[in-house]
Amino acid sequence: MGLRALREAIVSYLGPARGVRGTADQVMIVSGSQQALDICTRALLKPASQLWMEEPGYRFARQVFLLNNCRIVPVPVDGNGLDVAAGMDRCRTAQAVLVTPSHQYPLGFTMSASRRLELLDWAERSRAWILEDDYDSEYRYENMPISSLQGLDPNGRVIYLGTFSKVLFPSLRLGYIVIPHELVPRFQAVRVAMDISPPTFPQAVLADFIGEDHFSRHIRRMRSLYCERRDALLHHLSPLFGSRLKITGQQAGMHLCVFLNRIDDLEVARRAASSKLWLVPLSSSYAGKGIRQGFILGYGSTSVEQMAGAVRKLQVAIDA
């Protein structure tokens, strides 16, 4: 399951910060959300199991489900998050759902309280599993963080996935799963078959980093830094694109989403890459019909000073 000291540090952090309930015995350390999704799929689903995914949604998660021969049912997202009623219309008997309730990936909406209750109710009635990917909940700029779905769940249907990729850095390859108590042996059996356990040394360093209070200081410092970077991006985007531009998801996280009509976002991303501007095309997040064009603009690693130049490159790539 991972190093005890780190699992305890994670539980002490998650309770107050995210409203997640559970003990260190329920926490499994993994190499990021990607491995967490793979373990969840192997432990809970069979080949040909049907699973709801947000549409648009996290493309790397889709690859895990397809690799495990699951059938993905794309379910639309609106300003309140995943449209649960639409999911039930499309496939009431799905065995699982992957959701990003605190900052929907990629559109950035926060799932409303009523949708959360609707989703928990559907999961309980259908005996379905909810995989809650809480990948960047730490950074909210306008209002207080919203508690996790897991903390609202009285029935043990939610498997909570956390990662240090956003809050620290992705090459660390450390994340965790909070597993409902009675599922722990199933998850352990899968884990042993896959890689036995995570490497101990980086876990020990991280446990000290959290235990000695560097982690919470880091979050506080980065929240104000990312907020400045987000403001700089918004500041430079609006005069260039004006009313052509619709933006979502700027209230939290480390990216925002821009919709642009009449462009081919894949082609623009290719052009931008030649000037070393790395864009994620929005269209790549759609699995089904109704694809929209635009970009998922990450600002976490672009300084305020670099922002004007980066936005200029974006404009040149669009106008070329």
Ligand SMILES: Cc1ncc(COP(=O)(O)O)c(C=O)c1O
């Ligand atoms: C929706 C979502 N989930 C999870 C992650 C983190 O993935 P990992 O922990 O595998 O690095 C990301 C990173 O971009 C993400 O966008």
